[in-house]
Amino acid sequence: MNRLLAFILLLVTSNVVLAQEVAMNASEIEAFKQQVNMLSKNTNTITSDFVQYKHLDFLENDIETKGKLAFKTPGLVRWEYTDPYEYSVVFKEDKLLINDGGTKSNVDIGNSEMFKKLNNLIVNSVKGTLFNGDDFLITYTKTKDFNKATFVPKDKKMAQYIASFELLFNTKDGTVKEVKMIEPSADFTRIVFSNRVLNGPVSDAVFTN
Structure with missing residues (x-):
């Protein structure tokens, strides 16, 4: 279970060199x-490639993995790591469907409030919709290239695993370009999206794992 929790936390992350980052005013936030x-509201499916960078303070270089994301409303998410190893997780209803290089398992998260919150965090991070809730303190900043929302969890249990996380949005179209999760230790994980396709065909079979 500790490994699974660590894996989930890896899914909500990003890092970028900030230049001329300033706070948004009230009208800009709105x-x-x-x-x-x-x-x-107008997005039913998302597919995207991604590169994940895991930063650990004791390592000279970040750990880099590549994969593909698939999302389908209302809350189906598949994260598939393809390089340098094969590992996928499907979030489906109250289940986690895991495929670890061909070894498959299911985890029931229906009775775990923590896993439910993490699942909602992942789904809403993919969609970019985390503004309408009481679980986080949120600050908004901007540069000429992106808008950023920074979330600090209010829940003490969640704060044991996540110190804060950031979503970076394209200023032109509002899509999520990067996600970053910072752990209490100051280690962080970063996911950079590319080749994103909105509302393309995504079969339900994608989420069977």
């Missing part, structure tokens, strides 16, 4: 939230 929420 416009930004409306842009993201409108995009979310």
Whole structure:
């Protein structure tokens, strides 16, 4: 279970060199939230490639893995790591469907409030919709290239695993370009999305694992 929790935490992360980052004012925040929420309402599926960078303080170089993401409303998510190893997890209803290089297992998360919150965190991070809740303290900043929302969990149990996490959005279309999770130790994980396709065909079979 500890390994599974660590894996889930790896899914919610990003890092970027910040230049001229300034706080948004109230009207900018409202416009930004409306842009993201409108995009979310009109998005039924997402597919994307991603590169994940895991930063550990004792390692000279970040650990890099590559994979593919698939999302389908209302809450189906598949994370598939393809390089340098094969590992996939499907979030489906109250289940985690795991395929570790051909070894398959299911985990029931229906009775775990922590896993439910983490699942919602992952789904809403993919969609970019985390603004309408009481679980986080949220701050909003911007540069000429991106808008950023930083979330600090209020729940003490979640704060044991996540100190904060950040979502970076394209300023032009409101899509999520990077996600970053910072652990209490200051280690962090970063996911950078590319080749994102919205509302393309995604079969339900993708989420069977």
